Amino acid sequence: MRFVLYLLMMITVALSVGFGLSYYALTDGRLFGAVQVGPWIAWPDVGAAAPNPYTRSLLSREASLQLGQAEGLRFTASVDADDRPLSRDCSYRIRGKTPLATGWTLVALDADGRNVAAPDAEPAMRSSGLARPNSGAIDIAVGTGLMPGNWLELTGDGPFTLVLSLYDTAVFSGFSSDESMPTISRGNCS
Amino acid sequence: MTRFLLWLIGGVVLGGIIHIMVILTLPLLDDDTVWTRIAALDADNKMVVLPELAPGEPNPLGLDPVLIYGVCRLDLAQGPGYLSGVLPDAPWSVAIFNAAGVIIYSTTNRDGIGQTLDLGIFNAAQTRLLAQQQLDVAEGVLVVESASNQLFTLVRLIPPHQAMRTRFANKLAESRCGNRG
Numbered sequence: 093m094r095f096v097l098y099l100l101m102m103i104t105v106a107l108s109v110g111f112g113l114s115y116y117a118l119t120d121g122r123l124f125g126a127v128q129v130g131p132w133i134a135w136p137d138v139g140a141a142a143p144n145p146y147t148r149s150l151l152s153r154e155a156s157l158q159l160g161q162a163e164g165l166r167f168t169a170s171v172d173a174d175d176r177p178l179s180r181d182c183s184y185r186i187r188g189k190t191p192l193a194t195g196w197t198l199v200a201l202d203a204d205g206r207n208v209a210a211p212d213a214e215p216a217m218r219s220s221g222l223a224r225p226n227s228g229a230i231d232i233a234v235g236t237g238l239m240p241g242n243w244l245e246l247t248g249d250g251p252f253t254l255v256l257s258l259y260d261t262a263v264f265s266g267f268s269s270d271e272s273m274p275t276i277s278r279g280n281c282s
Numbered sequence: 283m284t285r286f287l288l289w290l291i292g293g294v295v296l297g298g299i300i301h302i303m304v305i306l307t308l309p310l311l312d313d314d315t316v317w318t319r320i321a322a323l324d325a326d327n328k329m330v331v332l333p334e335l336a337p338g339e340p341n342p343l344g345l346d347p348v349l350i351y352g353v354c355r356l357d358l359a360q361g362p363g364y365l366s367g368v369l370p371d372a373p374w375s376v377a378i379f380n381a382a383g384v385i386i387y388s389t390t391n392r393d394g395i396g397q398t399l400d401l402g403i404f405n406a407a408q409t410r411l412l413a414q415q416q417l418d419v420a421e422g423v424l425v426v427e428s429a430s431n432q433l434f435t436l437v438r439l440i441p442p443h444q445a446m447r448t449r450f451a452n453k454l455a456e457s458r459c460g461n462r463g
Binding site: 104154157164260 | 286294316335336343347348379383385386438440
């Protein structure tokens with residue numbers, strides 16, 4: 093009887109560790125192939141000609157058109173600077189500097205990858221379409237409620253993810269030490 | 283207690299093996315891949331500009347709504363592949379994906395190409411033949427060697443403004459892509 097209990101325990105542990113670790117590796121992935129700068133996460137190897145096995149599995153799981161290493165790098169954030177999940181019930185401000193790039197875009201997506209920008213608004217914020225102070229820093233408001241300045245207007249409710257795509261950038265390529273990313277701070281919530 | 287710990291360690295070790303198996307076999311078992319999604323676009327040997335993405339629409343390919351995308355699928359078994367055209371004066375990039383969704387080559391027009399896109403794609407045998415016959419490759423042609431025959435090219439074009447989108451998309455659609463017999 094004890095043997096059967098030990099065997100069941102071992103199988104339970106094995107399945108939990110095996111599939112749990114795999115799920116973690118392909119979602120959060122920080123210990124396996126992803127890098128994190130504040131709330132932003134990127135997979136630098138995703139555009140490589142010979143990606144590591146974890147990145148190769150991520151490519152298969154996402155089945156989307158990734159950016160090549162020469163083309164740029166995509167960062168995603170699903171939490172704010174205090175590690176709270178991004179929600180369309182709240183307003184957010186994205187402030188700071190982005191790594192050097194020819195251009196970038198910022199979009200908000202729901203859990204299914206659909207763009208949650210308001211239907212009659214711009215679907216994305218782009219680097220060339222911002223009002224900036226003399227320092228060149230960015231200050232973008234994100235949320236469903238009317239906000240002054242650069243505003244990425246969202247619609248609906250529920251969680252969302254921010255995707256910052258840097259085009260023609262050297263970040264994490266070994267040729268640039270500029271890995272500064274903007275912060276995401278939460279404002280008012282309804 | 284010792285026996286319990288041994289069984290526990292056994293479970294963790296077995297879990298590690300399952301984890302490695304999952305990571306290594308996932309790309310082989312997946313039947314909904316970027317390759318099958320591109321295959322549904324009917325982009326064999328021609329440049330297909332992907333339709334503009336509106337907010338709220340499904341986005342299985344993970345497209346950026348600002349960019350204009352042009353896709354062309356090639357089979358090098360039919361001959362060396364080519365991709366050529368003159369693109370608008372704006373930032374653009376080109377990437378070559380194999381059937382596993384891995385990007386085997388990418389570059390941008392900041393690498394001294396300017397507006398002219400001229401790409402020749404060869405498999406190993408064709409590259410060898412190219413070297414043996416000592417054929418002259420025209421200046422400005424980017425020569426890429428691919429380990430596999432099945433691949434697709436993706437051109438990303440960043441219009442400076444939304445108003446230029448249609449004109450830029452039409453220009454991208456004029457690019458030629460296919461196999462040289």
